[in-house]
Amino acid sequence: MPGTGQGGASPPSEIGHVTCLGCGCACDDIVLTIAGGRIAAAERACPLGLAWFGDGRVPDRIQVDGKPADLEHALDRASTLLGQARGSILVVLGAELTVSAYQAAFALADALGAVTDSVVSEPAAAGMLAGQRRGRATATLGEIRNRADLIVYWGVDPDRRYPRYRSRYADAPHALHLADGHPRTVVSVSVGADTGPSDADVTLVLTPAQELAALAELRAGLLGRHLGGDALPSGVAELAGRLTQAKYVAIVHDGEPTAERRTPERAEALIGLAQALNTPTRAALSTLRAGGNRNGAEAVSTWQTGFPFAVDFSRGAPRYQPHRRPGTSEGPVPSAVLLVGAPESLPDPLRSSIQGVPTVVIGPRASAAPFPADVTIDTGVAGIHEAGIAYRMDDIPLALQAPLPGLRSADLLVRDLLSRLTPSSRAAR
Amino acid sequence: MSRLRIVGGTVHDPANGVDGEIRDVCIENGRIVADVPDGTPTLDARGMIVMPGGVDIHSHVASSACNHARRLLVEEHSANPAAAPALEPGTSPPRSGTGGTLPSTFTTGYRYAGLGYTTVFDAAVAPITARHTHAEFDDTPIVDGGFYILLGNDEYLLRQVDAGERDRARDYAAWMIEAAGGYAIKIVNPGGVQAWKSGQRNLTGIDEALGSSRVTPRAILETLADAANTLRLPHPVHIHCNNLGQAGNVATTLATMDALSGRRAHFTHLQFHCYGSGPEGKTGWSSAARQVIERVNADSEISVDVGQVMFGAATTLSADGPAQYLLQASSGRKWTNIDVELETGCGIIPYRYEERAAVSALQWAVGLELFLLSADPWRVVLSTDSPNGGSFEAYPALIQLLMDRTVRDEQLKRVNQRLLAGSALADGLAREYSLNEIAIVTRAGPARLLGLRHKGHLGVGADADVTVYTREADLARMFSLPRYVIKSGVLVVEEGQLRRAPAGRRLRLAPGHDDAVVPDLRRFYDEYGTVSFDNFPVRGLRDAPLEQG
Numbered sequence: 001m002p003g004t005g006q007g008g009a010s011p012p013s014e015i016g017h018v019t020c021l022g023c024g025c026a027c028d029d030i031v032l033t034i035a036g037g038r039i040a041a042a043e044r045a046c047p048l049g050l051a052w053f054g055d056g057r058v059p060d061r062i063q064v065d066g067k068p069a070d071l072e073h074a075l076d077r078a079s080t081l082l083g084q085a086r087g088s089i090l091v092v093l094g095a096e097l098t099v100s101a102y103q104a105a106f107a108l109a110d111a112l113g114a115v116t117d118s119v120v121s122e123p124a125a126a127g128m129l130a131g132q133r134r135g136r137a138t139a140t141l142g143e144i145r146n147r148a149d150l151i152v153y154w155g156v157d158p159d160r161r162y163p164r165y166r167s168r169y170a171d172a173p174h175a176l177h178l179a180d181g182h183p184r185t186v187v188s189v190s191v192g193a194d195t196g197p198s199d200a201d202v203t204l205v206l207t208p209a210q211e212l213a214a215l216a217e218l219r220a221g222l223l224g225r226h227l228g229g230d231a232l233p234s235g236v237a238e239l240a241g242r243l244t245q246a247k248y249v250a251i252v253h254d255g256e257p258t259a260e261r262r263t264p265e266r267a268e269a270l271i272g273l274a275q276a277l278n279t280p281t282r283a284a285l286s287t288l289r290a291g292g293n294r295n296g297a298e299a300v301s302t303w304q305t306g307f308p309f310a311v312d313f314s315r316g317a318p319r320y321q322p323h324r325r326p327g328t329s330e331g332p333v334p335s336a337v338l339l340v341g342a343p344e345s346l347p348d349p350l351r352s353s354i355q356g357v358p359t360v361v362i363g364p365r366a367s368a369a370p371f372p373a374d375v376t377i378d379t380g381v382a383g384i385h386e387a388g389i390a391y392r393m394d395d396i397p398l399a400l401q402a403p404l405p406g407l408r409s410a411d412l413l414v415r416d417l418l419s420r421l422t423p424s425s426r427a428a429r
Numbered sequence: 430m431s432r433l434r435i436v437g438g439t440v441h442d443p444a445n446g447v448d449g450e451i452r453d454v455c456i457e458n459g460r461i462v463a464d465v466p467d468g469t470p471t472l473d474a475r476g477m478i479v480m481p482g483g484v485d486i487h488s489h490v491a492s493s494a495c496n497h498a499r500r501l502l503v504e505e506h507s508a509n510p511a512a513a514p515a516l517e518p519g520t521s522p523p524r525s526g527t528g529g530t531l532p533s534t535f536t537t538g539y540r541y542a543g544l545g546y547t548t549v550f551d552a553a554v555a556p557i558t559a560r561h562t563h564a565e566f567d568d569t570p571i572v573d574g575g576f577y578i579l580l581g582n583d584e585y586l587l588r589q590v591d592a593g594e595r596d597r598a599r600d601y602a603a604w605m606i607e608a609a610g611g612y613a614i615k616i617v618n619p620g621g622v623q624a625w626k627s628g629q630r631n632l633t634g635i636d637e638a639l640g641s642s643r644v645t646p647r648a649i650l651e652t653l654a655d656a657a658n659t660l661r662l663p664h665p666v667h668i669h670c671n672n673l674g675q676a677g678n679v680a681t682t683l684a685t686m687d688a689l690s691g692r693r694a695h696f697t698h699l700q701f702h703c704y705g706s707g708p709e710g711k712t713g714w715s716s717a718a719r720q721v722i723e724r725v726n727a728d729s730e731i732s733v734d735v736g737q738v739m740f741g742a743a744t745t746l747s748a749d750g751p752a753q754y755l756l757q758a759s760s761g762r763k764w765t766n767i768d769v770e771l772e773t774g775c776g777i778i779p780y781r782y783e784e785r786a787a788v789s790a791l792q793w794a795v796g797l798e799l800f801l802l803s804a805d806p807w808r809v810v811l812s813t814d815s816p817n818g819g820s821f822e823a824y825p826a827l828i829q830l831l832m833d834r835t836v837r838d839e840q841l842k843r844v845n846q847r848l849l850a851g852s853a854l855a856d857g858l859a860r861e862y863s864l865n866e867i868a869i870v871t872r873a874g875p876a877r878l879l880g881l882r883h884k885g886h887l888g889v890g891a892d893a894d895v896t897v898y899t900r901e902a903d904l905a906r907m908f909s910l911p912r913y914v915i916k917s918g919v920l921v922v923e924e925g926q927l928r929r930a931p932a933g934r935r936l937r938l939a940p941g942h943d944d945a946v947v948p949d950l951r952r953f954y955d956e957y958g959t960v961s962f963d964n965f966p967v968r969g970l971r972d973a974p975l976e977q978g
Contacts, residue, residue, distance in 0.1 A: 016963070017961040017964050029961055099564055100564075103567070107524065110522075111522055128500075131500070131765075132501060132503045133763070134763050135765040135766075135777070135778075136766070136767075137764075137766045138766070138768075139767060139768035139769075139770070140557075140767070140770045140959075141770070141959050142770025142957070142958060142959035143769065143770040145770070145957075145959060146957055147626065147768075175957075176584060247627075248626075278754065278766065282625075282626065282627075282628055299496055299561065300564075302499050303495075303496050303499065303565050304524070304534060304535065304568060305533055306502070306527035306529075306532070306533045307500075307506060307527075313525060316513070316525060317510030317511055317512045317513075317525040317526070317527065318506070318510065318525060318533070319507070389560050389564060395493060395497070395558075395561075396558065396960065397561045398560075398964065399964045399967075418522065
């Protein structure tokens with residue numbers, strides 16, 4: 001099996017319109033220069049994008065019990081470990097996969113009666129649960145770009161972890177529905193250590209303890225009411241006025257872990273404010289998500305099972321277990337683990353809970369897993385070595401190319417495992 | 430070579446003039462043939478009813494909007510686990526899922542096939558999310574699937590309407606159908622969704638202008654109806670009128686039909702657009718079904734699907750953002766709104782129609798009146814706008830209401846009567862649909878309206894999609910549990926059990942366009958889009974576009 005970086009004397013080539021999964025912005029305007037089987041340049045990529053693509057080389061090893069093995073032996077061993085496990089099998093999905101690979105992985109989890117989880121972090125999960133309780137008022141990024149005349153960065157400066165969010169989306173020039181020379185108003189709300197952009201037109205500074213009260217006050221302000229209570233900065237009332245006077249408000253917040261601890265109430269309050277703003281004016285809540293194909297994993301999980309993450313197939317049909325996630329004290333104790341994805345993405349609590357449990361890792365850099373694994377099979381990365389589909393943070397599905405094809409595909413490996421495990425695995429369980 | 434002879438069934442194949450004749454149906458390699466050799470395996474259908482596979486002209490089954498709705502329906506899915514079916518070993522791996530008004534994808538495919546439906550169209554796909562729809566259909570087994578693309582609030586399209594560039598609008602529509610892998614043009618609340626997104630909130634009359642532009646619902650409707658017809662698309666423009674769900678909206682509906690007079694057009698979920706006002710001078714609701722269906726009966730260019738409301742759980746799910754905003758304001762239920770860049774909107778609200786609720790009862794009655802007063806079943810198709818008026822799984826109960834007056838009248842007695850005074854249903858409608866009429870409104874009619882020459886009939890050369898029902902007095906039960914379902918020649922339901930779940934085909938078109946539209950379109954996307962123009966078209970689809978002609 002040839003890996004990437006096999007060299008060759010072919011002249012450098014350019015590949016345009018490549019989608020970068022360095023963060024959830026999923027910019028699809030990257031131009032890669034390929035030379036000698038490596039990525040030599042990634043034009044337009046931000047620092048996160050440059051790190052995502054690197055030179056495109058990833059390890060290309062297959063190991064069983066820490067020793068080199070051939071693919072057939074590794075897949076055979078993996079299917080034996082998973083097929084013979086008694087008790088909970090845990091299937092964990094990383095973020096570096098194509099939609100097609102997630103489709104296969106859920107098929108495998110279903111056949112195994114496994115408990116699944118993805119690398120969705122706790123704050124993102126809280127946001128999703130709040131959205132399931134209340135609904136949402138949101139927009140795709142292009143809508144924000146073309147309409148929003150007031151952008152409120154709530155406890156986030158996108159430049160740090162979503163470097164092109166502002167220039168490509170929220171603050172991009174040439175907005176279809178904003179007159180040229182009619183600049184947007186940018187509001188920076190800092191909450192404790194979660195600071196907003198420093199170049200905003202309006203700045204509001206809150207302590208974490210004031211945050212929920214401020215959100216409640218803003219919502220009350222839409223109804224012309226004043227809640228009073230804890231002393232809030234005067235900027236809160238001023239912001240309430242700006243919100244209702246704008247034509248289209250975008251409230252931008254970070255869905256991923258940040259410096260300050262996030263509560264479910266905060267997620268609900270942000271959703272509630274964005275929804276309520278749609279009576280006096282129009283508004284959307286934009287949730288920033290990290291890199292890879294996170295929204296793709298959640299989309300596939302939702303259409304195949306009805307739930308976006310934390311799906312338990314052990315009783316023969318999907319059950320939603322967001323409060324009994326693996327790695328927590330309430331979660332199941334696995335008897336075998338299959339991680340499809342990069343091993344470094346496995347959350348710490350999960351790592352410690354699978355010690356001594358038979359473990360199979362199929363994904364990019366599997367062989368470099370920082371925890372013991374019985375079988376590791378290195379694969380390529382979605383959008384670098386594997387073509388397909390990935391989702392932007394706003395659930396827009398984008399085309400992925402394979403600028404460096406030729407590595408083993410996680411998708412095909414999981415389908416191979418599935419064919420080895422069905423239908424006998426279901427009958428045996 | 431796979432062959433089958435379905436022996437001795439009572440065949441209802443209205444497209445070929447067959448109304449309850451006892452005859453064999455022969456299948457070879459997925460198609461209907463005139464005869465098969467002796468020794469071919471047989472299926473004993475003596476005493477049973479044989480029809481073509483069902484064709485759903487309007488459903489919401491495979492779209493980004495559906496998936497946002499699924500995410501919202503966590504309680505419903507938790508209450509409806511769906512175990513994997515016991516498929517024949519060696520076929521596709523059986524998949525578990527969840528049910529409810531918007532089941533998970535595999536469960537959707539199994540349940541449609543389990544009702545004898547073998548072709549389904551998703552009625553509302555934002556082209557920028559077309560990849561998503563194709564991926565969902567890949568996980569929706571058995572049924573052949575296609576979808577309509579949302580163009581009635583598309584920014585580039587509206588620009589062409591404003592500029593009077595109707596030829597360019599037509600070429601854009603053709604380009605977009607091919608780029609998305611879609612099948613037909615859909616209009617939802619023409620101009621109204623754009624008004625919602627821009628702060629104008631909605632357009633409530635077909636001559637109301639969008640902002641200061643020359644764009645009106647009338648201009649959008651004319652432009653896209655003409656585009657579909659000049660492109661010779663097999664299905665005409667598929668229209669969800671302005672003012673959905675509003676008391677008094679009959680005026681808008683009739684004005685829309687008048688505006689398109691002389692053009693082929695399909696009016697969808699008509700039930701939601703047939704409400705009168707209250708008594709003279711008062712606000713309120715009444716049925717205006719008779720007025721509208723008489724207009725439909727008199728105009729052979731018009732076709733409709735009903736969008737029947739069925740009591741129980743539903744999920745309202747629509748590109749009509751402003752209508753959904755109004756519904757959340759009046760219902761207080763949880764609500765998702767998503768503005769989709771350059772194309773459309775999306776609103777989602779879980780809902781429930783109650784017999785005791787006056788407006789629910791009126792909606793139920795209006796739908797039945799449309800069915801029962803229709804003069805031409807070929808142009809009045811059965812739908813619930815699933816899951817908006819109720820799930821597709823309610824089709825058997827709806828068929829029973831149409832075929833059995835006793836059941837219908839019993840239910841009529843139970844429902845809230847407050848808004849039914851003077852309605853045709855309350856005054857008494859004796860009509861009962863025949864089996865042949867059911868075969869028309871669920872198969873032959875929609876297939877013809879979709880221009881699917883190989884669907885909806887059992888003539889030689891047709892796709893071998895066949896449903897065999899056991900006769901039962903309880904018609905809801907009979908249509909819920911077909912004895913056999915055959916899809917493309919494969920026996921998928923056997924003795925009432927789902928046994929095989931082959932992949933369905935994708936039904937899509939590539940109508941052809943003048944390439945002169947492309948440079949201008951590229952400039953527009955480069956300026957205002959967030960997806961590279963070259964990445965926009967969906968590529969690598971498994972099934973080739975259907976041939977037009």
